[in-house]
Amino acid sequence: MKQNNKKIAIYPGSFDPITNGHIDIIKRASLLFDHVIVAVANNEQKRPLFSENERVEMITESIREIPHTTVDSFKGLLVDYARQNNAIAVIRGLRAVSDFEYELQMALVNRKLDEQLITVFLMPHESYSYLNSSIVKELALLNGNIDCFVPEYVKTRLKNKMRKK
Ligand code: PNS
Numbered sequence: 308m309k310q311n312n313k314k315i316a317i318y319p320g321s322f323d324p325i326t327n328g329h330i331d332i333i334k335r336a337s338l339l340f341d342h343v344i345v346a347v348a349n350n351e352q353k354r355p356l357f358s359e360n361e362r363v364e365m366i367t368e369s370i371r372e373i374p375h376t377t378v379d380s381f382k383g384l385l386v387d388y389a390r391q392n393n394a395i396a397v398i399r400g401l402r403a404v405s406d407f408e409y410e411l412q413m414a415l416v417n418r419k420l421d422e423q424l425i426t427v428f429l430m431p432h433e434s435y436s437y438l439n440s441s442i443v444k445e446l447a448l449l450n451g452n453i454d455c456f457v458p459e460y461v462k463t464r465l466k467n468k469m470r471k472k
Contacts, residue, residue, distance in 0.1 A: 316339070316342070316396040317388065318333060319348055320348065322347050323356055324356075324361075324440060325461060326443055327458070340396065343376045344394065345377070345378045347378070365461050397417060397425070398426075403436055
């Protein structure tokens with residue numbers, strides 16, 4: 308196992324856009340690690356609503372008060388990005404049993420690619436267990452109330468984006 312003085316974790320994801328569920332996970336991770344890098348995957352094949360820069364901006368604004376966290380984006384394999392940043396762990400949120408199969412598969416593939424990188428699963432508060440970015444986008448598109456699902460700043464960005472669509 309890697310022995311770094313500073314324990315760095317990567318929290319990777321699409322974050323299209325960041326939700327209160329993601330923020331809950333970031334807060335928990337920040338209590339466990341010396342530094343948490345929230346890393347936006349540059350996954351154009353998923354056809355994200357927000358550009359990589361927009362997603363980075365929204366996360367930066369949303370987590371500015373959570374200590375020892377930074378925001379970045381990456382292309383290519385997560386394990387390579389983790390290695391470049393001397394990370395010892397990858398954080399993933401597990402909301403419900405339905406997340407488990409995909410998450411287990413990803414964790415095992417990543418472990419096959421780099422056995423030193425540890426995947427850590429964290430559970431968000433149960434009030435976020437049904438929340439994801441797709442639901443938030445659909446609600447925003449249909450003028451549903453998203454007040455308790457995303458920070459105010461993200462809500463404004465979503466509304467502006469939907470207006471342009
Ligand atoms: O928020 P998401 O979309 O569930 O995040 C998925 C993500 C970005 C973590 C995953 O797709 C990823 O790690 N992509 C980088 C490419 C990679 O390393 N793939 C192999 C892991 S199975």
